[in-house]
Amino acid sequence: MKQVKQILIIHQGAIGDFILSLPAIGAFRFHYPHATITIWGHPEILRLVHNRFYADTIASLEQPGLALFYSEQGFASSPLTERFNSFDLIGVFGGEQQAIFIDNLTKTGAGEVCHLSTFPPHDAKTHVIDFQATQMSRLGLTVHETVPRLFVSEADERNAARFLEQKGLNKKALSVVLHPGSGSRKKAWKVNSFVPLAEKLYRDDRAQILVPIGPADTQAEEDYFNDSSSGSSIPLHNLPLDELAAIIKQCVLYVGNDSGITHLAAAVGTPVVALFGPTDPRVWGTRGKHVKILHGKTDCSPCSRGKMQMCPEQRCMETLSVEEVYREAQKMVQGINDA
Secondary structure, three states: OOOOOEEEEEEOOOHHHHHHOHHHHHHHHHHOOOOEEEEEEOHHHHOOOEOOOOEOEEEEOOOOOHHHHHOOOOHHHOOOHHHHHOOOEEEEEEOOOOHHHHHHHHHOOOOEEEEEEOOOOOOOOOOHHHHHHHHHHHOOOOOOOOOOOOOOOHHHHHHHHHHHHHOOOOOOOOEEEEEOOOOOHHHOOOHHHHHHHHHHHHHHHOOEEEEEEOHHHHHHHHHHHHOHHHOOOEEEEOOOHHHHHHHHHOOOEEEEEOOHHHHHHHHOOOOEEEEEOOOOHHHHOOOOOOEEEEEOOOOOOOOOHHHHHHOOOOHHHHOOOHHHHHHHHHHHHHHHHHO
């Protein structure tokens, strides 16, 4: 049996999909502890795992010649052919439209090439982490942890503490992250619910509110900070994900929609109240040591991605009241304090 020394993992997903794949990615490290693991993906996401257990080296998916591998002809002229041949094991995370790509990778003479689907069948009620674990077991690899974990360096923690201090945040006060954004506004609790929640946490609990704002959250940011009641909140504008992860880890609570940042918050160990509506938490639910999922249920929730995009009302998210979310936030903080 050939010794596995060089492993390549290709992951094309966004941040939430990537974090939910961490248990499966970690199985490669557990099974081949002495191998060099390279991950190709989106660089801003890969910063979270570079030299932090999962990846020894990282690279962007924007590799010259990679597109040729998605064609039935022409991959042989790609400058990557020899590069792929240097890997003993290649794991490709993605949807079902990978057959040509996988076939071409195999033809390069690379070692074992395996495809790991990141999307369970539409009618499945299996969580995506467990779905990937089953696929890994068929490859002879065991997923030891079914909760995603991200590791924050001591240097990043020091920088995060310094950042919060510069923002004038009191170390002894209650620091709470509220994230009104999401990959789709159809999955988002309305901003006019987040604002009174922030106001209540600030008024009744003297909480310090931080609001991360990324490129996909521009409209949510505008709506949130245009409300006069949000004046006590501190925006965190377009921070690199590894820096944002370190800041969130410093906080005592995170409340957010079904989004990649919500999965990130749970993965660094911060207590999370996750708000779900159209997406099925049985399949896509946030996992963590201290996670409470509130699911806005209606007769049509959860629904398919197609139906979600056409939905004009968001009734499922509107069933979640400010009082309900606030109560769960208080319970979460109290539970941590009592532990």
